[in-house]
Amino acid sequence: MSETFRAPIGTQDVLPPDSHRWQILVSTFADVAARYGYGLVHGPMFEDIGVFLRLGAGTDVVRKEMYDFHDKGDRHVALRPEATASVARAYVQHRPVTPWKVWCVTPVFRYERPQAGRLRQHHQVDVEVLGEADPDVDVEVIALGADYLAALGLRRWRLVINTMGTPADRAAYARTLTEWLRDRAADLPAEDREKVESHPLRVLDSKRPETQEVVADAPRIADVLDQGSRDHFARVQEGLRALGIPFEIDVRLVRGLDYYTHTLFEFQSEALETAQSTVIGGGRYDGLVEQLGGPPTPGIGFGSGIERMLLACDAEGVLPPPESVLDVFVVDVTGGAAARDLAQELRAAGLRTDRAFGGRSMKAQMKVAGRSGARVAVIVGEQELAEGTATVRDLRLGEQQTVPRDELVARVRRMVEAE
RNA sequence: GUGACCGUAGCUCAGUUGGCUAGAGCGUCAGGUUGUGGCCCUGAAGGUCGGGAGUUCGAUUCUCCUCGGUCACCCCA
Incomplete structure (x- = not known):
């Protein structure tokens, strides 16, 4: 009778005056996106589960973290585990003129164990560009991210980039890597050994020191890239240098979504003490639209977690104290x-x-x-x-x-x- | 999904080698003025000591289970 309720595990209520800080982040992002010519899109928070299954069967986000259910009409649907697939689906459905440059704010649901900087429902601001393969778009999207951080006043961050090449490059590299790792499996911790056959790339960015030791001189993706992929990546680096955006190349940067091709990037906060320090993460996904039944269409974008960005802002003390809301x-x-x-x-x-x-x-x-x-x-x-x-x-x-x-x-x- | 630590008023925390009606600060509310805030004083409300089971004459204090919180792994924003 007197049972009480709490917000579900891994979710949180955002109340005043904290909600004001949220508005600052979102409106800052909206301003930056507008400056780059991106339009706002809104879409459903749930989709037919097939939309997300295209993210790849090897992705944890799909394999075990989806909030999926059958609705009253027995349709199998899932709450968004990320924004990109929904935006790509909208692109296929409406076929807007390209390049289609859009941004959105959305809740994101993943059935994970919560910890610092990680929730079961969190919120992201997100940008996507569909229909343009020009590497200058990669540069623009990354520059937009850097401007967002700058607009918030953040200074203690680093940008890490890598390339996966074309889907063919990626597949070839995965094969090469699996073979190489097989011979050294005995030296790997059990958790990472299991990934040798299923997700060899994930072994590369393992946090375990034993694994890092083994992997230190593993074959590199750069060794198998075709000329087009090399040119693309070189052009991206050239653009970033020209715009004065500092970056590091990390050949072990992989990221969890299987659909990435060519450029991958992460902005990591150096002010955060927590294990989760990536505040912006994204990359190019040239095959995704096609997998969703659309025409061959290149795409690139990133997501940025609001809650995690707020932690970074706190760590750097950059958000102004709440001002009075009354006259x-x-x-x-x-x-x-x-x-x-x-x-x-x-x-x-x-x-x-x-x-x-x-x-x-x-x-x-x-x-x-x-x-x-x-x-x-x-x-x-x-x-x-x-x-x-x-x-x-x-x-x-x-x-x-x-x-x-x-x-x-x-x-x-x-x-x-x-x- | 795995592991570690934690769980006493709205918040931050005391507390009892197991034993009378469980405390403080802050906050809230009401007074101290006949029409006035921020300081000060007084008082009040508010807790089945997360929940369940067990041990015991007796448990908030010990044991187990469960739920929840925090952090880490995994993964990611």
Whole structure:
């Protein structure tokens, strides 16, 4: 009977004033995306599960982390485990003119064990460009990410890039690597040994030191890339250098989604002490649209976790302290009708206004007014009510004056605007 | 999915070698003024000591299970 509930494991409520910080991130991202000419897209938070299965059977996100279920019409659907597949599906469905440059904000669901910087429902801002294979697009997308970090005021991060080449390059490399690893499997920890046949690339970026020792002189992807892939990657590096965006190449950077081709990149916060430090991650996915039933269409994009970016912002102390969300607070000890009417009048004039309810004492109402952060209190007592006036108090200076009602809005506005 | 640590009021935490009505600070609410906040003083509300089972004369304190939290692995934003 008195059972209580909490937010589900790995989810969180975002309440004021913290929700304000969210808005800062999203609006900052929106500004940057607009500066690059990207349009906003909204889409369903769930899709036919087939959309996500195209991410690849070797992907944990698909294999074991999906929130999937059968709806009342027995359709097998899944909550978004990432944004790219949904956007690609929308592209196939609507066939917009290319290059299609879009961004979105979306919740993302993954059935994982939560830890610092990782949730079962988190939120991402995301950009995607479909229909353009030019390596300059890779550069633009990465530059957009760097500008986002800069706009937030973050300085302690590094950009790591790598290339997977074409799907053929990738497959060839995986074969080469498997063969090479087979001979050394005995030296690998059991967890990584299991991946030799199934996901050889994942052995490369294992965190285990024993594995890193073995893999140190493994064959490199660069050794199998075709000329086109080499040229593409070279052009990306050239672009980043030209734009003054510092980066490092990490030949062991793999990333978990199977659909990546050519350029892969991650922005990692160096201010975060946690194990999860990637704040932006993405790459090119030239085969994905085709796998979703569309025409051969190149694509590239990245996702950036809002919660994790907030952790990075905290670690660098870059977000401004929350400012007051109110201009005026109306105190009325004559029954509340005056507060009701004056508050609406002030709001109609564009002033951010709140009031006390419940007919509390003036002292109690003043306390709420003080706590509200409003610059001005408008006070109506029996005296003001009788003479058609209101008392206007500057809560910061502690000075007040009684003015006729028809001068109220103008007076309050002047005080709010005054420094 | 695996492992470690943790679980006392809304929040941050005391506490008892197992034993009378479980405490503090902050917060909330009400007073200290006849119409006034931020400081100060007083008081009040608020906890089945996460839940269940066991050991015991007796458990918030010991054991087990479970749920939840945190962090790490895995994986990823």
